[in-house]
Amino acid sequence: MEVRSVREADVKGKRVLVRADFNVPLKGGAVVNDVRIKAVVPTLEFLHTAGASQIILLIHLGRPGGKVVEDLRVAPVEARLRELTKAPFELRENLRFDQREEASDEGFAKELAGLGDIFVNDAFADLHRPHTSIVGIPKFLPSYAGLLVEREVEMLTKALTPPAGALAILGGAKFETKIPLITELLKHYPRVLLGGALGNDVIKARGLNTGSSIVSTTPVPVELATEERLLVPVDAVVRDANLNAERTALIHDLRAVEGVVDLGPATTTLWQEEVKSASFVLWNGPLGIYEDGYKRGTEAVAETLVKANVPAMVGGGDTTAAIAHFSFDPAKVFLSTGGGAMLEFLAKGTLVGLEPLKK
Secondary structure (H helix, E strand, O other): OOEOEHHHOOOOOOEEEEEEOOOOOEEOOEEOOOHHHHHHHHHHHHHHHOOOOEEEEEOOOOOOOOOOOHHHOOHHHHHHHHHHOOOOOEEOOOHHHOOOHHHOOHHHHHHHHOOOOEEEEEOHHHOOOOOHHHHHHHHOOOEEEOHHHHHHHHHHHHHOOOOOOOEEEEOOOOHHHHHHHHHHHHHHOOEEEEOHHHHHHHHHHOOOOOOOOOOOOOOOOHHHHOOOOEEOOOEEEEEEOOOOEEEEEEHHHOOOOEEEEEEOHHHHHHHHHHHHHOOOEEEEOOOOOHHHOOOHHHHHHHHHHHHHOOOEEEEOHHHHHHHHOOOOOOOOEEEOOOHHHHHHHHHHOOOOOOHHHEO
């Protein structure tokens, strides 16, 4: 896919309306993680250098449900952004304080479009959402992709045409929503490693006991359950919820009260070797119950990836957090700012917010 880049826009003397994704965690009135904010700074500085007369930023924070929520005001984000760039900008208040933002409201789109002469969408993480500021504004203004969106699309397009010997890794849950993605990846990747609940689902579909592990209520299609290129863990760290005890077990040796919580040591070693020998790695989703502190498997594979210096594209909050624990070469490992948007692009080859930006 090719998108109209902000590089092609004549912004000199123009008011530029920029949609960004600054939906970042806040604590005590301060930004906790500024990765998404930093990712848009190059676009703002490009616009300033190119002579934009005004840069107006549109963002959302959290899920206020169309009401003003004091803890979700944009002031902390604005303070952090002013520390990161000297480019002048105006940051508008949380879009989601207005219920029309999530309703794809044409009247609201016209109001927002009236703020600028040109629209630049750099909110990659939101491009799978048909919200007013994503799909409505382009109906009324010349529209372009920001530098971040341009780079995300470039890297994702490469991920759908990987070199021979490439490896895909998927973690997380909700197998039923990932079926189109897994089917698409199998067209391009000789091996797809499935961790987390996704792995549990395939293990169950292959006739093994998964104990009390997290599994989907939707059966895995037979063609995927029998697909030999889908690799699942051979052992795991399992937890007995009744005894609050843990042990390492082979996958075929789970007790009824035990659930998989992380990769086992044998699987970790095997998957590290897969990563080392890959020509390219695409990875989205943790390989254990990351939010409960079961991070060892995910972080071990992440460390191997950055140390092996393998070209890679990584997405999803937990996965990028695992990579960020280690020093890595950003020219080799690209961290996507959008987990859900990344997965949807890989499955469909486009996003609803990209369609208005296509050449």
